[in-house]
Amino acid sequence: MSDARLISLAAGVVQEFPAEDAVRAAAPAGFNAAGIWCDTQTWNAATTRRVEEALAETGICPLDLEVVWLKPGEAPTAHDQMIDIGLELGVRNILCVSSEPEMTRTKKRFEHICRRAESGNTRIVLEFLAITEIRSLQQALEVVQDVAHPAGGILVDSLHLHRTGGSADDLGDIDPRLMPYIQLCDASAVLGDSSPEGLIEDALYLRQLPGEGDLALHDILDKLDPQLPLSLEIRSRELMQRSVGDPNARARIVFLAMQHFLRSSIA
Template sequence: MARRPLAMASGIMPEASPVDLVECAAAAGFDYGGMWIEPADWTAATTRAVRAALAATGLKLLDAEVVWIKPGPPDPAHDHILDIALELGARNLLCVSSDPDSAATAAKLARLADRAGNAIRINLEFGLFTEVKTIGQASAILRDIDHPAMALLIDALHWTRSGGTLADIAALPPHWLSYVQLCDAPMPGADPADPQAILTEAIDGRVALGEGSLPLGSLLAALPDHLPIAVEERSKALRDGWPDLHARAARLYRTSSEWLARQG
């Protein structure tokens, strides 16, 4: 069986520059990179530098993040993030929502999907730290939008903490899935009733694939074959233990590829 493609999620090195994200992922051996876009800081020169780094390394971007939907009218910054992602050739745009109005969230995502056309997938990620807390809520929004550019992003940690099941995944239309985010974590982990604990765990408490107790093997088996994996090991221990960005990326690739090889 062919190995699933691996990407380095941008969250593992929040201190990195956009060019660092490309160069570290490529040097470590990842098939894809991830890109964090801060629209207020991003310039045309940033785009040129990242495109040059992508061309020099041959790396492609699996995703760009993050569009954070909030109450109120559509945010022009979200269009800017999408346009940058398109210029960089990213395959996916990651979105989350803090808008408690699910219809408004759907409308804002639909607007992005229309803008995206068939050039990039608009991925809605669910999690207890957002207003789209479960895979069921995310599924309802995607059904409401009914747009071919829309996708549903499963993060192994958020799926587990929000009570997701393998049956929930089996019920998803396969075309909704464009990639998956994997990490590991201890069980039981953060209290699902404590939003701050959930967020802190998501940013600081993840561990390498195979070093925790999340049902990663079962999750992976339930997903379509060859679905790309973004390794989302956001971890204070990883940042502190590997302050050198290239060494951190190399360690992430080694532990992730070794775990993936054991899955058969």
């Protein structure tokens, strides 16, 4: 990889396609990184080989693998398989969210997966969102700072930052070592339906391309290291309808929109 800033096609943008197709869609669109969606129920050794081949052929950096979703009642080793897959692929980060209601248990389980990942150069990043038990940037920081494992970090998603009452100003005091990358999308400032169902709909289908919505994305970028990797998390029903069955077209739409947005931010 060159020293250019990593701009990644998030796995959720092309989630209905095989992981290797998502990787192959990223490169011709202009991305130099991609996210990988891992369903451990269907993932096998052949899947790993196909993804490894796609990464080697394209030169794409595997920025992240998702998602480790901590749930109450699970065994401590419930997500070891996904961590091992991430290590085998050489991903930089593995995304984690938690529905575990006990903060103490969340910390213990987060520490376990960090320890599982410590043999590789892979970070475990804890994402906060309103539909989980880690509902704010402050809670995510509490977990990561209390666990204090070098593999641990946080993941900020511009949509979830806004929906949980945060702002760009909250990012200024974060130790940059705790935030290895950020997810970006645009969205409407006000969510019409704030029920759990509405929040899920918002996160999975109503995101917008950068510059199309109301979020203070320029302010967020101004708070960040200009080389911090960006993952474009544009999960959008409208975007899917514009590119049915074509991950390449979808990736191009997203990259061109981000390219235009970044140019406008320095104009």
